Amino acid sequence: MRQAGAYSRILSRKTGPHSLPLARIKKIMKKSSDDVKMISGEAPIVFSKACELFIEELTKRAWINMTNMHEKRRSTLHKEDVASAVIATDVFDFLVNLVTHDNNCELKEDSHQVIMET
């Protein structure tokens, strides 16, 4: 007979079955729009995986961007690096306002440089 541990390993490389809290994901989904009324049990589960992929992609891009931009190697990822990666990637266009609305013009100029370089 298979044990519970085997199932969670099949579903995910992580120690627990889901590395992000499903109830919180569901709350965020419900708040996104008034139209969202009923959510099936599997939807937050798909999102937990999708958010992992999203975080991995944005983090990777931020890191690569940062190491390309700076001659002196930094070892810490900063807010600006994430913002630059957002601005440099088409699919993250929906985040541009979020990462730049409370930043000063200096950041925008740096980001413009990123676009020109890539």
Next chain:
Amino acid sequence: MVDNINNILGSINSSEEGGIKEQDRLLPIANVGRLMKQILPQNAKISKEGKETMQECVSEFISFVTGEASDKCHKEKRKTLNGDDICWAMGSLGFDDYVVPLKRYLHRFRELEAEKANQKNVGKNIEESQNNEHRNFQGSFYGP
């Protein structure tokens, strides 16, 4: 009751970012930070602001995709948003690379759920047949 208070606060000041509302609209910084660390080199560090920015981005991502999936359900006159709708919305919004791994994940999840349901039924059947045997045994003991 706390939920009701949160909802009232939310509707009075939907742009409020601090306090109780913050808890609800972002994924925990520890989880987000851990996922970020896992993809970076061993020596890499992430500033607190960097993690906070990522938290905001993830919540926006969830809202963005949910909105698209919800629109589809609405157009098709369906009330419940399911896993397939989320997968479809990903593709529709340009996250093509995510679609295949997500569909695979969803498929495996559904398989496991079906197995769990089967095991429950098997367990029930065993229990029922054991109960029947017990009754028969008692019957024969006091039988004619």
